[in-house]
Amino acid sequence: MEHTGSNTSEIQMNEVSEMVDFLHINLETDVGECRPVREGEAHSRNVLRKQRNWERQLATKKSKRKEEKQRRKNNQEQAGVYGHHPQFTKRVMKAITKERLVEAQSTGIKLCVDLSMTDIMSDKEISRLAGQLRRLYGSNKKATQPFHLFLTDLREDSRLYRECLRMNDGFLNYVIEITEESCLDLFPPETVVYLTPDADEALETIEDDKVYVLGGLVDESIQKKLSLSRARELSVHTARLPIDEFMVKRNNAKNFHSKILAVNQVFDILLTFRCTNSWMEAFQSWFPQGKGYVVAPEASPPPSVQSASTQTQSS
Numbered sequence: 424m425e426h427t428g429s430n431t432s433e434i435q436m437n438e439v440s441e442m443v444d445f446l447h448i449n450l451e452t453d454v455g456e457c458r459p460v461r462e463g464e465a466h467s468r469n470v471l472r473k474q475r476n477w478e479r480q481l482a483t484k485k486s487k488r489k490e491e492k493q494r495r496k497n498n499q500e501q502a503g504v505y506g507h508h509p510q511f512t513k514r515v516m517k518a519i520t521k522e523r524l525v526e527a528q529s530t531g532i533k534l535c536v537d538l539s540m541t542d543i544m545s546d547k548e549i550s551r552l553a554g555q556l557r558r559l560y561g562s563n564k565k566a567t568q569p570f571h572l573f574l575t576d577l578r579e580d581s582r583l584y585r586e587c588l589r590m591n592d593g594f595l596n597y598v599i600e601i602t603e604e605s606c607l608d609l610f611p612p613e614t615v616v617y618l619t620p621d622a623d624e625a626l627e628t629i630e631d632d633k634v635y636v637l638g639g640l641v642d643e644s645i646q647k648k649l650s651l652s653r654a655r656e657l658s659v660h661t662a663r664l665p666i667d668e669f670m671v672k673r674n675n676a677k678n679f680h681s682k683i684l685a686v687n688q689v690f691d692i693l694l695t696f697r698c699t700n701s702w703m704e705a706f707q708s709w710f711p712q713g714k715g716y717v718v719a720p721e722a723s724p725p726p727s728v729q730s731a732s733t734q735t736q737s738s
């Protein structure tokens with residue numbers, strides 16, 4: 424019987440996989456027998472073990488991501504953050520979305536992503552940041568009360584700009600202000616609240632006359648407290664998300680707990696808070712499960728939560 428090229432390779436793959444299984448069983452048995460293993464044998468056993476672990480991790484990650492996506496979708500529908508109008512056609516929805524975004528450019532609360540620190544980022548980090556900006560814009564587009572968005576300190580000859588053009592369909596048509604200027608070239612310093620995980624004060628609420636700034640950073644090799652240093656350099660108010668006030672640590676196998684979120688995740692939390700006026704709801708909907716925190720049962724803000732606008736950073 425003849426096989427097509429793809430059938431042949433599929434069958435070969437199956438055979439390889441069966442062989443891997445077979446080898447694995449034998450190897451396990453060998454380990455049980457504790458007989459000395461040759462160097463090459465040990466090497467291939469390690470490779471196989473690594474491959475299996477990697478495949479297992481990949482499958483777990485994939486299903487977790489799927490679950491997380493569904494969880495967020497359900498929560499968002501309940502919170503009513505996104506205007507979901509099944510009765511409208513796609514075309515009408517597109518027009519409504521555009522109108523909301525244009526309206527937000529004159530009446531929406533201003534939010535900047537500060538892209539002044541991208542020079543110290545690797546190409547991989549730049550790529551991830553471009554993806555996060557796409558998701559951030561996508562969330563704003565769907566929101567019933569979008570923010571007036573600015574990408575500040577973004578030069579057209581920068582790697583990030585090129586990556587946004589490459590990765591983000593329709594980037595040039597985003598309803599968003601793209602500028603080489605910094606947030607302080609655009610707004611009075613006393614109106615600016617720089618969000619950073621390392622601020623002392625928690626953000627209490629979102630105010631119409633404030634300008635919120637997120638640091639355009641991806642946390643891989645980046646040094647800690649970079650956005651706090653940047654805020655200090657600018658001498659503007661700082662605030663962190665009120666995670667300590669509304670969430671508690673959750674036990675997990677790796678004992679991992681992090682309050683540092685990606686810029687699009689922070690943005691989703693802000694969007695939901697803006698719509699619901701509830702941090703509990705915002706965290707419940709968007710705080711990533713893998714960060715090792717859960718919303719505290721019956722969470723209520725202690726008196727220590729102060730308005731972000733009470734704190735100024737000196738340089």
Ligand SMILES: C[S@@+](CC[C@H](N)C(=O)[O-])C[C@H]1O[C@@H](n2cnc3c(N)ncnc32)[C@H](O)[C@@H]1O
Pocket residue numbers: 617618619620621636637638639640641642645646647648649650651662663664666682683684685686689
């Ligand atoms: C991946 S974080 C960058 C963390 C980085 N190490 C730093 O220096 O801040 C990207 C941005 O998201 C925002 N962000 C992340 N977690 C936050 C939190 N818990 N509270 C306030 N802002 C947060 C900040 O604006 C931060 O600059």
